[in-house]
Amino acid sequence: MKIAVDAMGGDSGLRITIPGAVQAAREFNVEVVFVGEKDKIKAEINRLDAEDARLSIVDAPEAVGMGDGVFAVRRKKRSSILVGVQLVKDGGADAFVSMGNTAAVVYISRSVLGVLQGINKPALSLIIPALKGNTLLLDVGANANCQPEDLLQFAVMGKVFMEQVMGSVRPRIALMSIGEEEGKGNELTKQAFERLSTAPLNFIGNVEGKDLYAGKAEVIVSDGFTGNVALKVSEGVIETLFHMARREITKNFFAKIGLFLMKGHLKRIYKRVDYSEYGGAQLLGLNGVCVIGHGRSNSNAVKNAVRLARDFVAKRIQEKIREELGRTVAPREAKA
Amino acid sequence: MKIAVDAMGGDSGLRITIPGAVQAAREFNVEVVFVGEKDKIKAEINRLDAEDARLSIVDAPEAVGMGDGVFAVRRKKRSSILVGVQLVKDGGADAFVSMGNTAAVVYISRSVLGVLQGINKPALSLIIPALKGNTLLLDVGANANCQPEDLLQFAVMGKVFMEQVMGSVRPRIALMSIGEEEGKGNELTKQAFERLSTAPLNFIGNVEGKDLYAGKAEVIVSDGFTGNVALKVSEGVIETLFHMARREITKNFFAKIGLFLMKGHLKRIYKRVDYSEYGGAQLLGLNGVCVIGHGRSNSNAVKNAVRLARDFVAKRIQEKIREELGRTVAPREAKA
Numbered sequence: 001m002k003i004a005v006d007a008m009g010g011d012s013g014l015r016i017t018i019p020g021a022v023q024a025a026r027e028f029n030v031e032v033v034f035v036g037e038k039d040k041i042k043a044e045i046n047r048l049d050a051e052d053a054r055l056s057i058v059d060a061p062e063a064v065g066m067g068d069g070v071f072a073v074r075r076k077k078r079s080s081i082l083v084g085v086q087l088v089k090d091g092g093a094d095a096f097v098s099m100g101n102t103a104a105v106v107y108i109s110r111s112v113l114g115v116l117q118g119i120n121k122p123a124l125s126l127i128i129p130a131l132k133g134n135t136l137l138l139d140v141g142a143n144a145n146c147q148p149e150d151l152l153q154f155a156v157m158g159k160v161f162m163e164q165v166m167g168s169v170r171p172r173i174a175l176m177s178i179g180e181e182e183g184k185g186n187e188l189t190k191q192a193f194e195r196l197s198t199a200p201l202n203f204i205g206n207v208e209g210k211d212l213y214a215g216k217a218e219v220i221v222s223d224g225f226t227g228n229v230a231l232k233v234s235e236g237v238i239e240t241l242f243h244m245a246r247r248e249i250t251k252n253f254f255a256k257i258g259l260f261l262m263k264g265h266l267k268r269i270y271k272r273v274d275y276s277e278y279g280g281a282q283l284l285g286l287n288g289v290c291v292i293g294h295g296r297s298n299s300n301a302v303k304n305a306v307r308l309a310r311d312f313v314a315k316r317i318q319e320k321i322r323e324e325l326g327r328t329v330a331p332r333e334a335k336a
Numbered sequence: 337m338k339i340a341v342d343a344m345g346g347d348s349g350l351r352i353t354i355p356g357a358v359q360a361a362r363e364f365n366v367e368v369v370f371v372g373e374k375d376k377i378k379a380e381i382n383r384l385d386a387e388d389a390r391l392s393i394v395d396a397p398e399a400v401g402m403g404d405g406v407f408a409v410r411r412k413k414r415s416s417i418l419v420g421v422q423l424v425k426d427g428g429a430d431a432f433v434s435m436g437n438t439a440a441v442v443y444i445s446r447s448v449l450g451v452l453q454g455i456n457k458p459a460l461s462l463i464i465p466a467l468k469g470n471t472l473l474l475d476v477g478a479n480a481n482c483q484p485e486d487l488l489q490f491a492v493m494g495k496v497f498m499e500q501v502m503g504s505v506r507p508r509i510a511l512m513s514i515g516e517e518e519g520k521g522n523e524l525t526k527q528a529f530e531r532l533s534t535a536p537l538n539f540i541g542n543v544e545g546k547d548l549y550a551g552k553a554e555v556i557v558s559d560g561f562t563g564n565v566a567l568k569v570s571e572g573v574i575e576t577l578f579h580m581a582r583r584e585i586t587k588n589f590f591a592k593i594g595l596f597l598m599k600g601h602l603k604r605i606y607k608r609v610d611y612s613e614y615g616g617a618q619l620l621g622l623n624g625v626c627v628i629g630h631g632r633s634n635s636n637a638v639k640n641a642v643r644l645a646r647d648f649v650a651k652r653i654q655e656k657i658r659e660e661l662g663r664t665v666a667p668r669e670a671k672a
Binding site: 184187189208212223226235236 | 512
């Protein structure tokens with residue numbers, strides 16, 4: 001299996017992507033195709049002494065910046081993102097992994113690869129580490145405007161992912177809303193509730209924002225605007241708390257000793273909630289496999305993102321989504 | 337000044353509301369009118385030995401449950417919420433404070449008191465303790481569906497509140513979205529961005545979910561669905577982190593000592609982020625003053641909610657909102 005990795009993506013670029021992906025090539029028995037500035041990639045690989053890993057390079061001299069807008073992205077015909085996605089399209093790689101500009105990767109992969117038949121919009125989905133088990137939240141930002149039908153499709157795609165990649169049995173599916181009762185929510189969620197509750201899914205109803213980390217469901221569906229706000233708020237809260245903790249605790253000698261004694265445990269907690277640890281977000285519903293890691297990813301997160309891409313390909317998620325759509329969405333369509 | 341307090345509201349009812357409000361009557365020089373089951377209120381007041389505080393009681397034998405829906409709420413003509421709001425309407429009290437069912441208080445106060453002229457929807461607004469200063473987030477749940485014009489009105493109301501009650505000078509106003517650039521967001525936020533940027537406000541543009549606690553703006557406007565999800569996600573993250581911390585730390589002897597040494601500091605952090613400490617959320621744009629506390633409020637939060645209601649009345653927020661609307665919204669309307 002060949003996994004194309006955007007060598008240039010992420011806040012730290014090559015210094016992080018190359019060691020992480022080299023390690024993935026070693027551990028997961030895949031060939032990694034680095035996409036980016038050839039000479040720099042070569043130099044970094046040499047520095048790492050990585051002859052044992054199956055690696056190759058495809059040159060892409062342009063890089064998309066983390067803040068580049070769609071216009072800038074379109075103009076860069078030889079960017080590592082565009083070249084990498086094109087590799088997947090042309091069969092030169094089985095999947096593409098990038099830690100780069102999320103909006104750019106979503107935009108390019110959507111327009112180059114297209115969506116699966118029967119899917120309106122690809123959804124960016126992310127594993128949330130809950131108190132008990134894991135929850136897949138989707139969409140976390142690919143589609144700011146959604147229709148009820150889109151949320152049903154997200155549910156189907158999320159179900160397949162959790163079954164195939166995470167081994168969930170009869171995953172519980174919930175709708176992100178602002179009250180647990182059926183009538184609560186906005187126009188979109190009220191209509192989506194009706195669609196979800198009549199589909200052949202293990203739909204358990206609405207959940208609220210506070211339930212995101214409670215492990216109440218294996219799949220939580222949401223429009224991409226709400227899902228993105230939910231995710232970013234979580235990041236903000238965690239950062240703020242750790243910042244406050246540092247500020248509070250360094251004021252006091254005994255508290256400092258306390259912090260020292262607790263350090264390993266606090267790190268473990270932070271690791272559990274820091275989503276760069278979970279490899280990345282995957283675009284579901286795309287006609288191709290694409291995993292997007294956090295810009296702040298460390299090399300371990302890059303390695304995990306490659307593993308996620310490998311699992312995605314190996315479990316034939318696309319094919320399974322197509323089958324599941326036939327079972328879940330089509331029968332109703334036929335009746336209508 | 338007379339503040340009506342829903343004695344029956346909140347998860348712990350009278351045991352919390354009465355001591356908190358009695359303390360408020362003592363400290364803030366207000367008369368507290370308790371609304372609820374007369375005999376029970378009397379017994380609790382006697383138990384507290386509170387002859388020095390200015391207190392009175394209005395009987396309301398029915399109580400709205402924390403989970404009651406709108407239909408149940410409507411049927412209870414003598415509920416403490418309805419009787420309390422009616423007191424404000426009739427001039428028997430200057431403001432109403434409840435720790436009860438938020439949806440019920442919003443529904444009743446909106447239908448009994450009505451909204452200010454020029455306002456489409458009242459907004460539930462809440463002070464968020466940011467890393468630097470405080471941020472008012474609105475709407476946090478009164479209106480699941482909003483129009484761009486509503487968000488402009490929320491901005492105006494938030495500005496007045498932060499100036500008058502919190503003493504902000506030229507409060508910065510931001511729009512909750514999913515990217516900082518103008519073009520980012522959903523249909524609602526794109527249109528609202530345009531409205532906000534042409535209004536005579538100190539509008540600083542979009543902020544993202546991660547900025548909610550960063551203190552980037554004094555006012556963040558959002559539709560009530562997104563605002564509620566953002567708030568509830570924060571609650572969920574904080575609860576999950578503290579739960580994990582307890583679980584992790586009690587496993588290890590040294591970590592337990594560490595926790596003991598840090599306890600006071602951790603409590604201070606928790607207090608800073610626990611929003612029951614901030615009194616409550618206020619409904620802005622209503623034709624009357626109404627403060628809603630968290631169901632989990634302790635007596636200190638009840639006291640703070642009464643202070644918030646007092647400030648709201650004393651600073652004549654309603655009147656100032658009307659004036660500000662004239663300056664901000666009307667000139668544009670006239671031009672159109």
